Amino acid sequence: MSNLGKKIAVVAALEEELSPLAERLRDPVSRRLDSLRVTEGRLGEVQVVLAATGDGEQAAKAGISQLFAYREIDALIVVGVAGGLDPGLQAGAVVAARAVHNGTGRVGEPDQEWLARAFQREGTIAGTVVSSSGIAVDPESKSRLWLELDAGEPAVVDLESATYARAAVAKNIPYLVVRAVSDTADETLPLDFNRFFGPDGRIDRNRVLRHALLHPALLPRLLALRDRVRECSQKLADVVEGVLCE
Numbered sequence: 001m002s003n004l005g006k007k008i009a010v011v012a013a014l015e016e017e018l019s020p021l022a023e024r025l026r027d028p029v030s031r032r033l034d035s036l037r038v039t040e041g042r043l044g045e046v047q048v049v050l051a052a053t054g055d056g057e058q059a060a061k062a063g064i065s066q067l068f069a070y071r072e073i074d075a076l077i078v079v080g081v082a083g084g085l086d087p088g089l090q091a092g093a094v095v096a097a098r099a100v101h102n103g104t105g106r107v108g109e110p111d112q113e114w115l116a117r118a119f120q121r122e123g124t125i126a127g128t129v130v131s132s133s134g135i136a137v138d139p140e141s142k143s144r145l146w147l148e149l150d151a152g153e154p155a156v157v158d159l160e161s162a163t164y165a166r167a168a169v170a171k172n173i174p175y176l177v178v179r180a181v182s183d184t185a186d187e188t189l190p191l192d193f194n195r196f197f198g199p200d201g202r203i204d205r206n207r208v209l210r211h212a213l214l215h216p217a218l219l220p221r222l223l224a225l226r227d228r229v230r231e232c233s234q235k236l237a238d239v240v241e242g243v244l245c246e
Helices: 015-022 057-070 112-119 139-149 161-171 205-214 216-245
Strands: 007-012 026-033 036-043 046-052 075-084 094-101 124-131 155-158 175-183
Touching (some): 007 057, 015 046, 015 075, 046 057, 094 216, 112 124, 124 175, 175 216
Antiparallel strands (some): 026 036
């Protein structure tokens, strides 16, 4: 699939996951559409729209709907961090999804040409992405998902990819999902972030901050996780740029 002359959307849950890519755009223009943050520009010669929907299935569904109503999109790339399910996946590993699952079955088929380009990037692994209704915060929850999935290949878990993929399939446009491992199968997250979801389906960052300030021993682990997300996002930007521009 030629990318020239097309408008390619790159979506993620969080702005931090898109920041390294946004820094590479030429002539970027940003705006906020309700809860959706959108940045448009050129990556090389390709027209790109970056959109951060907010985390969780509810925010992803609302955000991708707003994006498709705002701009005519020709193809979709999904990026962001994820939890490792395969015990062999190291932190920072980049997985390009040959299959996206919503917990009950596969969601469409990713674009094969984009997949091939992603695999040309050194260190990119073929695997499965499964979207869960809650965050897998510890080895026990990740192990259960890993056994239930029985993917037969490396796998990671997130909250939003299946929602984005379903929207692309419904719109009949090509899509690709690329995720980087922020926490491995044997790691426990600093917090049970499931406790901090707000009524809008997103993690309430103000509540997380207040909790962290009341429990300062958590801060080093939260900062380390933030740094890992930043490193993962740089790797994802490299893959997207390779897929679209090389």
